[in-house]
Amino acid sequence: MSRLLLLGAGRSASSLLQYLLRHALTERWQLTVADVSPAHLAPVLAAHGSYARAVAFDSQDEARLDELVATHDIVISMLPAALHLPVAHACLRHRRHLATASYVSPAIRALHDEAAQAGILLLMECGLDPGLDHMSAMQVIDDIRGQGGRLTSFKSYCGGLLAPASEGDNPWRYKFTWNPRNVVLAGQGPAAQFLDNGRLRVIPYQHLFARAETLTVPGAGPLEAYANRDSLSYRAPYGLDGIPTILRGTLRRPGYCAAWQALVQLGLTDDSFRLGNAATLSWPALLEAFLPAPAAPHFDLPLRLSQYLHLAPDSPEMGRLHWLGLFSEARTVGLADATPAQLLEKLLTEKWALSPADHDQIIMQHQFEFELHGQRHRRTASLVVTGADATHTAMAQTVGLPLGMAVRRLAQGLVAQRGVGIPVTAELYEPILAELAADYGIAFVEQQG
Numbered sequence: 001m002s003r004l005l006l007l008g009a010g011r012s013a014s015s016l017l018q019y020l021l022r023h024a025l026t027e028r029w030q031l032t033v034a035d036v037s038p039a040h041l042a043p044v045l046a047a048h049g050s051y052a053r054a055v056a057f058d059s060q061d062e063a064r065l066d067e068l069v070a071t072h073d074i075v076i077s078m079l080p081a082a083l084h085l086p087v088a089h090a091c092l093r094h095r096r097h098l099a100t101a102s103y104v105s106p107a108i109r110a111l112h113d114e115a116a117q118a119g120i121l122l123l124m125e126c127g128l129d130p131g132l133d134h135m136s137a138m139q140v141i142d143d144i145r146g147q148g149g150r151l152t153s154f155k156s157y158c159g160g161l162l163a164p165a166s167e168g169d170n171p172w173r174y175k176f177t178w179n180p181r182n183v184v185l186a187g188q189g190p191a192a193q194f195l196d197n198g199r200l201r202v203i204p205y206q207h208l209f210a211r212a213e214t215l216t217v218p219g220a221g222p223l224e225a226y227a228n229r230d231s232l233s234y235r236a237p238y239g240l241d242g243i244p245t246i247l248r249g250t251l252r253r254p255g256y257c258a259a260w261q262a263l264v265q266l267g268l269t270d271d272s273f274r275l276g277n278a279a280t281l282s283w284p285a286l287l288e289a290f291l292p293a294p295a296a297p298h299f300d301l302p303l304r305l306s307q308y309l310h311l312a313p314d315s316p317e318m319g320r321l322h323w324l325g326l327f328s329e330a331r332t333v334g335l336a337d338a339t340p341a342q343l344l345e346k347l348l349t350e351k352w353a354l355s356p357a358d359h360d361q362i363i364m365q366h367q368f369e370f371e372l373h374g375q376r377h378r379r380t381a382s383l384v385v386t387g388a389d390a391t392h393t394a395m396a397q398t399v400g401l402p403l404g405m406a407v408r409r410l411a412q413g414l415v416a417q418r419g420v421g422i423p424v425t426a427e428l429y430e431p432i433l434a435e436l437a438a439d440y441g442i443a444f445v446e447q448q449g
Contacts, residue, residue: 001028002411005068007057007087008078009035012178014391016078016400017044023408024051034068059083062090070094076407077102084108088122095120099407101127101399109420116419123415125422126406127399128362129158132383132436134237134422135402135429136444137366140381141238142426144370149377151243153369157215157225159251160395163359163386171320173253175352177360177387177395184269184345186250192227194247203227209264212257213249217365218445219384224257225249237424251363259320262309263344266290271341279336283326286333286343302327324351354390361386362394364444381444401440405432 009017017033021044024031031048033041034057041054057064059079069075069090074097077087081102088108091098095118104124115122125131133156144151160177167173176183192203203211212224231248235241252260263269267290277286284301291301291308302322306313324347325331333343354360364383369376387394406428409415415427423429437443 001030002074003030003072004032004074004076004407004411005072006031006033006076006078007059007068009033009038009041009054010078011391011393012396013078013400014393015396016076016404019401019404020076020407021045021048021052023404024048027408027411029411032068032072062086066090066093069096072096074099074407074411076100076403081105091120091122092118097121097123097410099123099126099403099410101125101131101403103130104420104422112420119418121410121415121418122420123406123410123417123423124420126403126428128160128395128402129364131402131423132398133158133364133366134424135433136364136381136383138238138424138426139429139433140366140368140379140446141240144368144372144379145239147372149370149372151240151368151370152376153245153367154238154240154243155245155247155249155367156365157223157249157251158362158364159223159225161251161253161361161363163361166355166358166360167253170352171316171323172256172259172352174256175354175358175360176349177354177393180345180349180352181341184341184348185271187226187229188269188271190229192229192231194227194231195243195245196247198244201227206264209257209261212252214254215365217251217363217382217384218447219382220361220363222254223251223363224254225251226257237422245369251365255316255320259317262311262317262321265309266305268340268344271339274337274339275343276337277333277343279332279334281333282329283331283333283347284329287326324348354393356390358390359387360390360393360395362398378449380447382447383442383444385442397440398442401436401442402432405435 020031031052033054036058038054038056045052045054075087075091077084077100084100084102085107088098088111092114097120102124137156162173162175187205187208192208194201208226212226214222215225216222226249228248228250231246235246240246291304294304303313306318311317335343335346362385366381368379385394385398406423409431
């Protein structure tokens with residue numbers, strides 16, 4: 001019997017939890033779900049008898065964390081990424097495997113040798129992006145190499161969006177399906193860097209959304225893509241150190257990037273300073289603070305803003321800003337002494353909240369160019385997944401299912417990798433991609449040209 005510990009059971013863990021419960025009896029698992037508010041889990045676990053239980057857990061309680069890790073064999077963390085390090089240290093102390101969907105941080109990467117010596121695997125980046133992107137890309141890359149091909153270009157894009165039928169009158173064609181703060185701060189920090197035909201390309205944050213490109217994904221239509229911050233670090237894990245072109249990007253519906261660029265230009269995505277504002281400050285008053293003084297009293301605010309941003313007053317970008325309620329005196333910021341980004345996040349969390357009947361959509365595409373037997377070739381691998389509702393989302397499926405499947409194989413003793421790792425080896429990607437396709441209809445569509 002394997003004892004599994006799931007840390008964190010919010011909405012994003014719904015598909016992961018369902019998967020673990022589905023296989024718990026046949027795999028002889030004892031599952032413990034630890035959450036800050038476990039009461040909501042009672043109806044979910046009620047039908048699963050003695051092999052599943054919920055316990056209260058405060059992520060700041062290190063003694064309780066140590067106790068839980070010590071009494072289980074595999075730890076699955078769905079906690080915020082910043083909390084993975086103490087979990088990893090507890091796993092090292094007690095020689096327990098760890099599996100998460102979060103990026104490998106430098107602090108966790110530094111634990112590689114210690115984890116390898118302890119004979120455990122700290123499996124990171126085993127969700128959607130990162131995770132499913134690694135697995136699906138490596139399957140094609142290994143196939144091309146197996147035929148004797150040489151990769152010359154690799155581009156990979158992913159986006160968590162709304163299904164078109166759920167967009168309604170929302171001109172942004174977007175709602176939150178994951179952490180809102182990550183969306184508001186997307187692209188900040190180091191400038192986006194990638195390689196284009198052997199040349200380094202750098203896009204500073206203030207220009208990032210203005211330089212979006214357009215691509216088409218089968219079954220999803222035209223989309224916009226902006227570059228992720230760091231594409232270059234994926235050369236080594238993919239074995240693409242000498243590749244001339246490599247780019248990773250994020251997908252949005254057409255029109256989103258230009259409107260978001262307006263918010264960037266205005267300064268509303270800045271998280272570096274606090275405004276000292278009252279919660280009762282109106283949004284027009286906040287916008288006024290970011291604009292130059294008007295040439296004349298009572299000068300129309302939307303017109304001034306459009307001129308400041310070099311947009312036509314009736315442009316689609318201004319239409320999207322109007323839809324957010326930025327010019328309504330009745331709308332207050334609702335949060336005191338906050339950063340501009342915090343105020344924007346609060347507004348968008350309301351405006352971009354999923355309704356119960358909404359369906360989200362995950363879209364991913366890889367583009368490969370390679371040389372084989374003296375000829376140039378191109379392959380694409382595309383994925384479109386639509387969620388069932390606002391709880392059983394496509395995001396929750398594509399993050400949780402790969403993670404659950406990796407844990408299943410780890411519990412079966414079928415994963416030889418040790419240390420700190422990500423799912424770029426065939427022992428993980430082959431069975432996981434096969435199970436996703438066969439049991440859940442989550443499969444990539446390939447095209448060659």
